[in-house]
Amino acid sequence: MIAITGGSGFIGAHLCEAIAKQTGSKPINIDINEPTSTRHCIYKKADVKNPPEMLAATVGVQTLFHLAAQISVQKSIENPAEDFETNAQGTLNALEACRKNNVRTFVYASSAAIYGTPKYSPIDEAHPTEPLSPYGFSKLAGELMCSRYASLYGIKTVRLRFFNVYGKGQSPSSPYSGVITKFATRIKSSEPPIIFGSGAQTRDFVHASDVAAACIFAAESKNTSGNAYNIGTGKETSILSLANVMIKISGKNIPVQHKSALEGEIEKSVADVSVAKKDFGFSPRITLEEGLKGLL
Numbered sequence: 001m002i003a004i005t006g007g008s009g010f011i012g013a014h015l016c017e018a019i020a021k022q023t024g025s026k027p028i029n030i031d032i033n034e035p036t037s038t039r040h041c042i043y044k045k046a047d048v049k050n051p052p053e054m055l056a057a058t059v060g061v062q063t064l065f066h067l068a069a070q071i072s073v074q075k076s077i078e079n080p081a082e083d084f085e086t087n088a089q090g091t092l093n094a095l096e097a098c099r100k101n102n103v104r105t106f107v108y109a110s111s112a113a114i115y116g117t118p119k120y121s122p123i124d125e126a127h128p129t130e131p132l133s134p135y136g137f138s139k140l141a142g143e144l145m146c147s148r149y150a151s152l153y154g155i156k157t158v159r160l161r162f163f164n165v166y167g168k169g170q171s172p173s174s175p176y177s178g179v180i181t182k183f184a185t186r187i188k189s190s191e192p193p194i195i196f197g198s199g200a201q202t203r204d205f206v207h208a209s210d211v212a213a214a215c216i217f218a219a220e221s222k223n224t225s226g227n228a229y230n231i232g233t234g235k236e237t238s239i240l241s242l243a244n245v246m247i248k249i250s251g252k253n254i255p256v257q258h259k260s261a262l263e264g265e266i267e268k269s270v271a272d273v274s275v276a277k278k279d280f281g282f283s284p285r286i287t288l289e290e291g292l293k294g295l296l
């Protein structure tokens with residue numbers, strides 16, 4: 001049996017669908033919130049902050065994808081303790097439930113936020129980890145636990161460091177979200193996308209269905225136990241060129257709008273994904289243009 005924590009969320013929903021299509025059976029979706037549809041999952045309400053609920057939800061599970069998290073950097077700054085409880089303690093609870101229930105494989109949704117300001121580019125997995133926010137710290141704490149659970153208890157844990165994930169189903173009000181989702185919302189209502197600063201800052205945008213595929217390959221591969229992998233595309237896109245491509249796809253004649261740069265914003269972010277390619281054949285399929293067409 002396969003289960004996903006956070007299966008009601010943006011990436012979780014893509015992963016539920018990918019697993020249901022690949023295996024022919026619906027995975028269990030462990031989440032505090034109901035999914036918008038149960039077409040591709042069996043919903044089990046449980047809170048990762050609650051150890052008995054997690055223990056009960058993972059009975060009979062062989063593979064757990066742990067995606068449930070508090071994902072807002074801003075909220076983590078306002079309330080670091082709450083962020084830590086959901087993301088770090090929640091990951092420990094999920095790992096403990098797996099240890100007690102003999103779950104063999106644990107795939108952890110980590111984040112490029114654990115790296116902090118890039119010291120070189122592209123960012124490989126050996127890059128120093130100096131998170132800038134409590135969110136980054138709590139995701140890193142989860143990683144360290146995963147790593148130790150592999151060596152101490154023999155659970156196959158795999159840590160996947162997602163870069164900027166986009167795709168259908170990302171809420172424009174989601175704090176993580178998605179410059180792409182925000183631009184799409186503005187362009188659809190014929191308003192200019194807002195760019196903070198010059199727009200020269202770059203990001204590595206990876207489609208949610210490629211991220212879902214990476215999760216599945218990483219769980220299935222024999223080479224991944226205890227390891228961490230970047231999940232991006234290896235291609236960097238400037239925010240200005242992103243806005244221009246999106247406007248072009250929309251066929252609308254709207255300008256971009258610049259506002260003053262955000263303090264402390266990372267200038268350049270792109271993943272080196274060669275290790276994921278080598279160890280489990282990860283190769284993102286959806287080009288940015290293709291992925292964007294589905295959103296506008």
Ligand SMILES: NC(=O)c1ccc[n+]([C@@H]2O[C@H](COP(=O)([O-])OP(=O)(O)OC[C@H]3O[C@@H](n4cnc5c(N)ncnc54)[C@H](O)[C@@H]3O)[C@@H](O)[C@H]2O)c1
Pocket residue numbers: 005006007008009010011012030031032033046047048049066067068069070071086090109110111112161162163164165166174176
């Ligand atoms: N979206 C991105 O670009 C991105 C980038 C890097 C890492 N990530 C990581 O990927 C994972 C999924 O992100 P997402 O964008 O799909 O976020 P999301 O907010 O859409 O989904 C998170 C899900 O977790 C659930 N959840 C929150 N607290 C919970 C709790 N206490 N118990 C059970 N369920 C709980 C929510 O209800 C939600 O369904 C997260 O771990 C996030 O840190 C996302």
